[in-house]
Every structure is written in C-alpha cells, then in structure tokens.
Amino acid sequence: MPRPRTPLLDRQRIVDTALRLVDEAGDLTIPALAGALKVSPSALYHHVAGRAEIVALMRAELVRTIGEQSMWDQPWDAALRTWAHAYRDAFAEHPGIVRLLATAPLAESFMHELYERAVATLEDAGFAAQDVMGLITALESFILGSALDLVAPDVMVDAVDRAATPRLADALDAVPVGRERADRAFELGLTALIGGYRALLG
Structure with missing residues (x-):
C-alpha cells in the first residue's frame, strides 16, 4: 500500500500546528488550521470537537x-x-x-x-x-x-x-x-x- 502524501492526522499534530499558527497570527480558526494541515475542516472533527477543545489542548501542552x-x-x-x-x-x-x-x-x-x-x-x-x-x-x-x-x-x-x-x-x-x-x-x-x-x- 502506498504511503499517504499527507502524514496521518492525530491530536498531537493538530496541537503542534495550532501552536505554530497562533505564534504567527495571534489567533486560531478552523479553516486556517485545516489549510495548514492540508486537510478539510471536517477531517479535524474526527479528532477534536472544535476550536474550544483545540485551545484546551494547547493550554495542556503549555502547562504540563x-x-x-x-x-x-x-x-x-x-x-x-x-x-x-x-x-x-x-x-x-x-x-x-x-x-x-x-x-x-x-x-x-x-x-x-x-x-x-x-x-x-x-x-x-x-x-x-x-x-x-x-x-x-x-x-x-x-x-x-x-x-x-x-x-x-x-x-x-x-x-x-x-x-x-x-x-x-x-x-x-x-x-x-x-x-x-x-x-x-x-x-x-x-x-x-x-x-x-x-x-x-x-
């Protein structure tokens, strides 16, 4: 089976990318995050409930x-x-x-x-x-x-x-x-x- 061109999506990759986007733009939107990950916005919802959960995951990453x-x-x-x-x-x-x-x-x-x-x-x-x-x-x-x-x-x-x-x-x-x-x-x-x-x- 050929390897996918885009690395498989997981919560850690979502968090890491979200942190990078916020560092660059100071804010976070689902469309921008999906674009950076090269997936559709709907693909994100297989891993997170929405923006609020992504913010919570970013906070968890920072305060651990x-x-x-x-x-x-x-x-x-x-x-x-x-x-x-x-x-x-x-x-x-x-x-x-x-x-x-x-x-x-x-x-x-x-x-x-x-x-x-x-x-x-x-x-x-x-x-x-x-x-x-x-x-x-x-x-x-x-x-x-x-x-x-x-x-x-x-x-x-x-x-x-x-x-x-x-x-x-x-x-x-x-x-x-x-x-x-x-x-x-x-x-x-x-x-x-x-x-x-x-x-x-x-």
Whole structure:
C-alpha cells in the first residue's frame, strides 16, 4: 500500500500546528488550521470537537510542567516563585498564544486542579479567602507580561533626546541587553510582588 502524501492526522499534530499558527497570527480558526494541515475542516472533527477543545489542548501542552505537585510542597513564597518561573518560561516559547489563552475560560479539570493547589498553598499560609484569587490574578498578569517582554525588542524606548530627558537616557544606558534585560526586570518585579504579598500577611 502506498504511503499517504499527507502524514496521518492525530491530536498531537493538530496541537503542534495550532501552536505554530497562533505564534504567527495571534489567533486560531478552523479553516486556517485545516489549510495548514492540508486537510478539510471536517477531517479535524474526527479528532477534536472544535476550536474550544483545540485551545484546551494547547493550554495542556503549555502547562504540563507548570503545576507539578512538588513545587507546592515548598513554603508559599518559594512555591509562587517557582510557579512564576515555570509559567513564564512555558509561555515565552509561544508568546503569540498569551492573548488567546488569557481570554479563554478555564474549563479544563487539569487547570482547576492546578489552581486548587495554588489556592490551598495561599490559604494555608494565612491569606484571606476573599483575597486569594486576586493575588493569583495579579501574579499571572505580571507573568504573562513578562513572557511577552522576553520576545520584545531590546530597545522599546527609542530616539531619546538626552538634553530634554537626561535621567531617562542615563537609566536606559544602565539597562543590560538581550535576555539579561528581561530576566532582571522579571526578578525585580517578582521580588517586589512577593514582598508585597508577604507584607499583607504582616
């Protein structure tokens, strides 16, 4: 039997292609995905229920290393720091997906389990129940912005007039280049956030 010209379709191939498309376009449609896979849209429905399931599969692919139970066995502040680093690194691999996943409801049970661990860690540390989701949301907003910053240009403030804004010019001169710039900003912000959370417990 001759081999098919197009590799057989499976869920992993669908997810990998969807991630690539979202990286390129920042969004995902069934016709675009079918075109990239060189199949008809109806062929996709033999493997997935629709766009929502594909989004869930992409989320699962990205977060499989984020919510490992061992990280939540640490003290709350160390757990949040570990989680933040894993979360940022996962999304930095696919920055185009940040907007898509940040606005898609978290309906998957594996995400519920991840947040259950985060909530339990913060509540056991003494944070009030009414504050816990706000603390998690604030941290996630910072993480997602930091993931985008990893792929931002080194120079986001350009054509500075040193005579008119000398302090800004000196501050920009002091910023390292490349990955070190984004890493330093992330560590500063994360330390400030966790320090602020610690003060709330005070």
